[in-house]
Amino acid sequence: MSADPVRRRIIQGIAAGGLSLALPSWAKTRHQEFDAVIIGAGLSGLSCALQLEMLGFRVGMVEARDRVGGRVWTLGQMGAVTDAGGQIVAGDYARFKGWAKQLNVPLEPLDTSDMSSVMSIGGSLIKGSEWATSKANKLPEARKKTLPMALISSFIDGDNVLTSRTDWTDSRHQSLDQTSLKDFLISRGADEEALRLMNISPNTNDLATTSALWAIREHYRRKHGGRDPGTGKLELLRASGGNSRLPDAMAKAVQGTIMLNTRVKAIRCDDHGGVVHCNDGRTLKGKVVISTLPYSVLRSIRIDPKPEGILQTAIDTMPYTAITQLHFHIQRPFWEEDGLPISMWTDSLIERVFVNRDEHRVPRNITVWIDGAQAQQFDKMPPAQQVRSVIDDLARIRPSTKGALRYELTRSWGRDPFNRGAYSHFAPGQCIPFAANQSRAMSRLFFAGEHTSIVFAGMEGALESADRVVGEVIDVL
Numbered sequence: 001m002s003a004d005p006v007r008r009r010i011i012q013g014i015a016a017g018g019l020s021l022a023l024p025s026w027a028k029t030r031h032q033e034f035d036a037v038i039i040g041a042g043l044s045g046l047s048c049a050l051q052l053e054m055l056g057f058r059v060g061m062v063e064a065r066d067r068v069g070g071r072v073w074t075l076g077q078m079g080a081v082t083d084a085g086g087q088i089v090a091g092d093y094a095r096f097k098g099w100a101k102q103l104n105v106p107l108e109p110l111d112t113s114d115m116s117s118v119m120s121i122g123g124s125l126i127k128g129s130e131w132a133t134s135k136a137n138k139l140p141e142a143r144k145k146t147l148p149m150a151l152i153s154s155f156i157d158g159d160n161v162l163t164s165r166t167d168w169t170d171s172r173h174q175s176l177d178q179t180s181l182k183d184f185l186i187s188r189g190a191d192e193e194a195l196r197l198m199n200i201s202p203n204t205n206d207l208a209t210t211s212a213l214w215a216i217r218e219h220y221r222r223k224h225g226g227r228d229p230g231t232g233k234l235e236l237l238r239a240s241g242g243n244s245r246l247p248d249a250m251a252k253a254v255q256g257t258i259m260l261n262t263r264v265k266a267i268r269c270d271d272h273g274g275v276v277h278c279n280d281g282r283t284l285k286g287k288v289v290i291s292t293l294p295y296s297v298l299r300s301i302r303i304d305p306k307p308e309g310i311l312q313t314a315i316d317t318m319p320y321t322a323i324t325q326l327h328f329h330i331q332r333p334f335w336e337e338d339g340l341p342i343s344m345w346t347d348s349l350i351e352r353v354f355v356n357r358d359e360h361r362v363p364r365n366i367t368v369w370i371d372g373a374q375a376q377q378f379d380k381m382p383p384a385q386q387v388r389s390v391i392d393d394l395a396r397i398r399p400s401t402k403g404a405l406r407y408e409l410t411r412s413w414g415r416d417p418f419n420r421g422a423y424s425h426f427a428p429g430q431c432i433p434f435a436a437n438q439s440r441a442m443s444r445l446f447f448a449g450e451h452t453s454i455v456f457a458g459m460e461g462a463l464e465s466a467d468r469v470v471g472e473v474i475d476v477l
Contacts, residue, residue: 034060034256035477037276037286039264042070043459044448045292046250047099047466048473055470057477059256060284062276064263064418068251070292071419072459074242075327077408079364080356084325084411085422086243086459091228091235093456095463096246100239103249110236111357117343119148120397125340138193148197149345152181155188155198156219165224165455168217169435177213177431184212201351204321204425205372214426221457243459266302267291269445288473292449292462296320296420307442314438318430318451320421322375322414326368326390328407333363334400342366349374349393366405368394371422379415386410423458424451439465446472 036052038045041063049059067073072086089096089107100107119126121136131137132145139146146154161176162168176184185195185207195207203218204210226234239245251258259282266277267289274289291298295318307315335342342363344353352369368390370378378386387407395402413422426434439452448469453461 032060032282032284034058034284034286036060036288036290036473037062037274037284038290038292039267039276040070040292040449041065041068041247041251041258041260042292042449042462043072043096043247043250044450044462044466044469045070045290046247046254047095047463048290048292048448048470049254049256050250051466051470052473053255055474057474059254060286061254061256061258062262062264062278062284063258063260066261068258068260069244069247070462071413071422072243072247073411074244075409075411076242078327078356079329080358080362081238081242082327082356082365082367083238083243084327084367085413087238089235089237089239089243089459090226091231091233091237092225093237093460093463094229095467096459097237099250099463100246103246103253105245105249106240107237108240110238111361112236113361114341115343116341117345117353118340118398120344120346120348121148122347123397125338125398127340139197140189140191140194143194148200148347151190151194151198152185152202152215153219153222155185155190155194156216157223159216161216162220165221168213168220168431169454171432173213174432176216177211177426178429179212180208180428181210181212181215182207184215197347199372200347200374201345201369201371203371205319205376209319209427211426211428211431213431217431218457225456264293264301266304267445268304269443271443274444286444287477288444288446290446290448290469290473292447292465294320294419294421294424294449295451296424297418303442303445305443310433310437311440311442311447314430314434317427318424318434318438319427320414320419320424321371322373322379322412323369323371323422324375324378324410324412324414325370326387326407326410328366328368328405330363330365330404331406332404334398334404335363337400338398340398344398346397348397349378350390350397353394365408375412375414379412383410439468441472444476 035057038061073084075082124136263279268275273287276284295315342355354367439447448465450461453464
């Protein structure tokens with residue numbers, strides 16, 4: 001029986017949640033030589049490890065952090081489930097849902113009963129119903145009814161450029177790929193005020209440095225995704241207790257070696273295998289090496305021989321979105337004083353505010369969420385100045401918050417040395433060449449991670465990439 005049908009059976013079993021995790025006896029021992037050395041114990045690395053172990057291969061994993069999960073991280077001290085990374089499990093996340101079922105990680109619906117937010121534009125607090133006629137609304141007449149957070153979608157919607165989730169990789173879209181999102185929006189009639197508002201929390205670093213094709217791909221994915229393939233129902237889920245419960249369960253199921261607190265400094269590969277050199281002096285040898293590291297981190301690791309062409313360009317230049325979060329406990333129900341929604345969208349320093357509620361729907365904490373260029377500038381401040389600036393900004397634009405919040409922690413994905421950004425995006429001219437070439441194996445070195453996925457983004461994209469790499473690896477093992 002060939003490896004490919006075996007792997008197909010494993011993937012189908014995972015999706016159905018009915019595959020036994022029985023493992024060979026050698027998997028319970030520690031080895032320094034492996035069939036596969038996997039760098040990174042996030043979702044993609046853990047999925048690779050489990051699938052390869054199910055196929056009978058010996059696996060060793062290296063993780064720089066003191067925990068598994070990578071960018072999936074549930075904060076445990078906030079009084080309510082608070083995911084700092086990997087917040088939403090969409091209904092069409094078949095791989096995530098399959099692993100959760102397999103490993104007995106229950107999923108639960110996200111509470112979407114109150115998704116309202118108040119805007120602060122130019123210092124004025126504005127409800128959504130008031131935006132169209134607000135004096136703070138400087139948009140052209142044709143756009144006055146469009147809320148600021150929906151502007152990008154409103155300019156993209158209706159073009160129907162893409163016909164499927166994979167269509168963004170087609171070379172016929174080269175012109176869109178080479179166009180910046182800013183120039184694309186201007187070509188659709190965006191004026192300076194619309195551009196200003198759209199560059200606040202754009203889910204990328206800047207409109208001017210982002211491929212228009214990437215933004216169109218993301219719009220298509222959000223518009224056509226999220227529905228359970230079986231029921232057609234739109235679902236927004238999370239793991240009970242937070243999405244870290246899944247990588248935690250996956251790590252417990254891995255029977256090979258997972259070396260935490262172990263940073264990689266060099267990778268050497270040839271046609272016979274690979275060697276991973278760690279900062280602590282240890283070396284791990286494998287018949288193959290799988291890197292799941294973000295390219296923003298991999299670019300600081302020596303690879304021998306050095307990658308060439310598009311692969312090296314992708315490693316060197318792929319952008320990652322800066323996101324910085326400040327988490328605060330709620331000490332007093334400030335929203336009862338001003339009668340406004342808790343969540344906010346602003347054109348000030350804080351950009352966005354999200355509320356997290358406990359199992360009884362009681363608001364327990366808020367997350368101030370800054371992204372893109374604003375986060376990059378914010379990250380340059382000393383930590384104490386960051387906290388004071390946010391508290392002062394909140395009190396200025398929403399006086400009821402004064403004295404109502406207690407600071408807990410800051411999470412900067414941009415400054416995290418093991419990520420250097422929350423997720424990848426594409427600069428102008430990168431989508432089509434990178435999609436076709438950036439994840440190709442280099443000798444016995446293979447590449448996985450959400451940045452290499454084609455169909456999905458985020459957590460499901462990471463798992464998608466693992467399925468691809470396992471198929472590539474078993475062809476050479």
